[in-house]
Amino acid sequence: MNAGIPTVSLKIDVDTLVGYLEGVPRLAKILDALGVPATFCIAMGPDRSGLAVRRVFTKRGFLSKALRTRAAATYGLRTMLFGTLLPAPLIVQGRPEIFRQLLLSPHEVIPHGWDHVNWHDYLVHWDLDRTRRELKLATEAYERLAGKPCTAFASPGWQWTRNSALVEEELGLTYAADTRGWAPFFADLGERPGKVLQIPTTLPTLDEIIGRPDIPAKDLLDYLLGLFRRPPYLGAQSFVPPSRLHHVFTAHAEIEGRRWLTLFEDLVGTLMAEGFRFVTLKELADEILVAGGIPVCRVVYADLPGRAGKVACQLAPSGRA
Numbered sequence: 595m596n597a598g599i600p601t602v603s604l605k606i607d608v609d610t611l612v613g614y615l616e617g618v619p620r621l622a623k624i625l626d627a628l629g630v631p632a633t634f635c636i637a638m639g640p641d642r643s644g645l646a647v648r649r650v651f652t653k654r655g656f657l658s659k660a661l662r663t664r665a666a667a668t669y670g671l672r673t674m675l676f677g678t679l680l681p682a683p684l685i686v687q688g689r690p691e692i693f694r695q696l697l698l699s700p701h702e703v704i705p706h707g708w709d710h711v712n713w714h715d716y717l718v719h720w721d722l723d724r725t726r727r728e729l730k731l732a733t734e735a736y737e738r739l740a741g742k743p744c745t746a747f748a749s750p751g752w753q754w755t756r757n758s759a760l761v762e763e764e765l766g767l768t769y770a771a772d773t774r775g776w777a778p779f780f781a782d783l784g785e786r787p788g789k790v791l792q793i794p795t796t797l798p799t800l801d802e803i804i805g806r807p808d809i810p811a812k813d814l815l816d817y818l819l820g821l822f823r824r825p826p827y828l829g830a831q832s833f834v835p836p837s838r839l840h841h842v843f844t845a846h847a848e849i850e851g852r853r854w855l856t857l858f859e860d861l862v863g864t865l866m867a868e869g870f871r872f873v874t875l876k877e878l879a880d881e882i883l884v885a886g887g888i889p890v891c892r893v894v895y896a897d898l899p900g901r902a903g904k905v906a907c908q909l910a911p912s913g914r915a
């Protein structure tokens with residue numbers, strides 16, 4: 595990676611059937627027209643988004659977020675009922691050609707869990723065996739459909755545990771995008787550093803800033819662009835910023851791929867015009883692993899503004915590998 599050129603990785607999470615069927619083709623069309631590669635992270639199992647409604651009662655802040663982001667309008671009523679009143683459909687298996695089309699394109703495709711809702715809500719309670727079972731459901735479904743080994747993973751809802759890190763090692767993954775933070779790192783697992791490179795998302799997601807009273811809808815694009823132009827910064831955490839400007843932005847097929855498509859197109863187009871270079875997460879991982887000097891950091895669960903429930907966040911470095 596050229597040290598002087600600011601770079602961006604677009605990580606596009608696909609959590610639901612509607613995101614897969616409608617959001618993915620629209621986002622791919624925009625990115626292909628601009629010649630920009632992205633990393634699509636696709637939940638490989640059932641869409642049980644209806645169960646997320648359960649979080650209204652179990653997770654503080656979910657209801658206000660659901661109202662603020664107009665969840666029913668964003669996801670559609672059917673999606674809100676999958677797994678409860680309506681049976682949970684498998685996301686990729688009904689229309690595998692969308693998945694295969696992406697594999698043939700310049701984009702990268704990696705699994706984003708099996709059952710997104712399950713991982714999001716229960717991972718922190720799972721032992722090693724249960725974690726392994728769920729993670730392998732995702733990677734094996736990916737390998738069956740893709741016809742090639744799975745080398746990366748992006749965890750649903752930035753939920754990460756020592757057990758999930760150990761299974762990622764067992765599977766021999768090159769990198770995992772499970773956390774929020776400011777630069778790629780190896781997770782401090784206590785007795786030793788983890789072996790799988792962690793690539794954190796460095797910026798807030800659109801759904802974390804939509805509807806914030808201090809950011810009117812007309813200013814969302816400028817607000818986001820301002821964040822891209824600055825070095826990554828996570829909350830009040832103090833840290834040494836990386837020598838080069840690199841951001842990882844997580845978009846959602848359900849959000850940027852539907853109601854906020856124009857904003858996404860304007861965002862990517864403006865970043866291109868400003869000279870940002872776009873790399874997939876795999877390209878980023880390969881460059882970082884060759885360069886070496888990667889920080890080792892602890893991971894802790896923390897609240898982020900605009901997000902309901904805690905997510906796994908990178909702490910200041912405790913060493914280098």
Ligand SMILES: [Zn+2]
Nearest residue numbers: 607609750751
């Ligand atoms: Zn997700």
